Amino acid sequence: MRAQDLAAAVAPHAPLDPPRSADATENGGHDSNKPTPWGIQPAEQRSSMTKTYDAIIIGTGQAGPFLAQRLAGAGMKVAIIERKLFGGTCVNTGCTPTKTMVASAYAAHMVRRAADFGVVDNGPSSVDMKLVKSRKDAIVGQSRTGVESWLRGMTNCTVYQGNGRFESSKEVSVGSERLTANRIFINVGGRAVVPKMPGIEEVPYLTNSSIMDVDFLPRHLVIIGGGYIGLEFAQMYRRFGSEVTIIETASHLAQHEDEDVSTAIRGILEQEGINVRLNATCIGFSRRGEEILAHVDCVSGDPEVSGSHVLLAVGRRPNTDDLGLTEAGVAVDKRGYIVVDDQLRSSVPGIWALGDCNGKGAFTHTAFNDAEIVAANLLDNDPRKVSDRITAYALYIDPPLGRAGLTEAEVRKSGRHALIGRRPMTKVRRAVEKGEAQGFMKIIVDAQTHQILGAAILGTGGDEAIHSILDVMYARAPYTLIQRAVHIHPTVSELIPTMLGQLQPLADTAGAPR
Numbered sequence: 001m002r003a004q005d006l007a008a009a010v011a012p013h014a015p016l017d018p019p020r021s022a023d024a025t026e027n028g029g030h031d032s033n034k035p036t037p038w039g040i041q042p043a044e045q046r047s048s049m050t051k052t053y054d055a056i057i058i059g060t061g062q063a064g065p066f067l068a069q070r071l072a073g074a075g076m077k078v079a080i081i082e083r084k085l086f087g088g089t090c091v092n093t094g095c096t097p098t099k100t101m102v103a104s105a106y107a108a109h110m111v112r113r114a115a116d117f118g119v120v121d122n123g124p125s126s127v128d129m130k131l132v133k134s135r136k137d138a139i140v141g142q143s144r145t146g147v148e149s150w151l152r153g154m155t156n157c158t159v160y161q162g163n164g165r166f167e168s169s170k171e172v173s174v175g176s177e178r179l180t181a182n183r184i185f186i187n188v189g190g191r192a193v194v195p196k197m198p199g200i201e202e203v204p205y206l207t208n209s210s211i212m213d214v215d216f217l218p219r220h221l222v223i224i225g226g227g228y229i230g231l232e233f234a235q236m237y238r239r240f241g242s243e244v245t246i247i248e249t250a251s252h253l254a255q256h257e258d259e260d261v262s263t264a265i266r267g268i269l270e271q272e273g274i275n276v277r278l279n280a281t282c283i284g285f286s287r288r289g290e291e292i293l294a295h296v297d298c299v300s301g302d303p304e305v306s307g308s309h310v311l312l313a314v315g316r317r318p319n320t321d322d323l324g325l326t327e328a329g330v331a332v333d334k335r336g337y338i339v340v341d342d343q344l345r346s347s348v349p350g351i352w353a354l355g356d357c358n359g360k361g362a363f364t365h366t367a368f369n370d371a372e373i374v375a376a377n378l379l380d381n382d383p384r385k386v387s388d389r390i391t392a393y394a395l396y397i398d399p400p401l402g403r404a405g406l407t408e409a410e411v412r413k414s415g416r417h418a419l420i421g422r423r424p425m426t427k428v429r430r431a432v433e434k435g436e437a438q439g440f441m442k443i444i445v446d447a448q449t450h451q452i453l454g455a456a457i458l459g460t461g462g463d464e465a466i467h468s469i470l471d472v473m474y475a476r477a478p479y480t481l482i483q484r485a486v487h488i489h490p491t492v493s494e495l496i497p498t499m500l501g502q503l504q505p506l507a508d509t510a511g512a513p514r
């Protein structure tokens, strides 16, 4: 279970005990003179003010709480440190709030489309942004409180609030406290990048965090960045009623996707009236009265876009700069990500890095899987590793994109002999019946092994249907297994076997109309 799921599950049954004090002896710390079954260094060799644990976890994002539960459950004395909001990015400023708001935006969209379904709506409808925000705040608050009370109620676990910082490879300070352990796990996540664009300091701007406080409708939201985060906010705010312009430096949106996927995404967004400016080579800002001007040195179109608000969605950076990693001797790469091996061990024995801060993934499910890998290696004698993981994620525009494995471009580049199947959503009855037939699905298989190499489902239910493909990929079974499965009618998934029955050589489809 992921932290936010656990939070939801735990919150209603949260223990009524008051929060523990930070006294380690009373609340999970060691008697300083006794060696521990986990091989901890006798505490008299350390400062008398230092509290000794078997494990210290820095950060309560998607890896930390689950790992705390596993380690504490195995009898270790665990300290977990959080400097800001329990549950981290996903719960507070990432997955949970955005998907909650995407749901509000979808409702607004469907109200506008009511007549398409024969539903007559005579009254004027409107979006109340204060209510949208309070719904989001309630759902987020429930998860955050759930994570916090779960951790505070966990046997063998002590919660510290404050900034955790390495003083040495075995010592971490939190405010005036000093903690020590032979095992330290870093789960500090990341934050939005604020790029050094000309004029950026002269104008107010929003990030994925600060936009969570917005309870009004921006007249014209200019979004810098056409990646996953930017696209979700773009469609959401357009559906709430804002004018929206996306400015992207690359030649296509969601630039890591295949060109056909990216083109279809652009079509979906433009159909809803979102302005898209690509190839923006020199982005800068200035003010004209109340207006914010985004200067766009594009190949075509106006050289500037005038908006009421700017959202920066140009990437994220790891929270490793103020962690004292130099004092601990932990190596980072040139972008600040902690260098780890396939089992998430850092360059210093006894220190691991999990989640977004290690650069091995940028999703909640990858952070959580990191915790599973570390726990399996430490506690279960199960040598799980990161390279066992198959790339998988979703983009939560509507309709969503579900992705698994390699892209078509990656398979082509690899030069291997492959087969590809495609199907437009207009040929998926379930999508047609729902009045949501935008997008398409495609799948690529290895021509020799018949194993599935990758798939994309851009269409209604694509975020769920992709899992029927992903599970077969994990099973390393041939695609023919899916063809023999009887899928439920009417669903999006039932057309996956049909698509697999129409495979053709990938080499023959280069440049073919999609």
Ligand SMILES: Cc1cc2nc3c(=O)[nH]c(=O)nc-3n(C[C@H](O)[C@H](O)[C@H](O)COP(=O)(O)OP(=O)(O)OC[C@H]3O[C@@H](n4cnc5c(N)ncnc54)[C@H](O)[C@@H]3O)c2cc1C
Binding pocket: 058, 059, 060, 061, 062, 063, 064, 081, 082, 083, 084, 085, 086, 087, 088, 089, 090, 091, 093, 094, 095, 096, 098, 099, 162, 163, 164, 165, 187, 188, 189, 190, 208, 229, 319, 322, 323, 354, 355, 356, 357, 361, 362, 363, 364, 365, 366, 367, 396
């Ligand atoms: C807008 C947005 C939407 C997203 N949507 C999705 C989605 O739909 N699906 C998905 O899979 N992923 C999504 N993500 C990504 C996902 O949120 C992250 O990949 C995930 O939260 C990473 O988890 P983590 O445990 O590595 O770190 P985080 O969740 O960032 O948690 C790190 C925690 O460490 C704390 N911390 C940092 N430094 C210190 C310190 N020195 N001392 C003490 N505490 C510290 C932080 O306060 C934070 O609570 C989204 C991200 C954003 C920004």
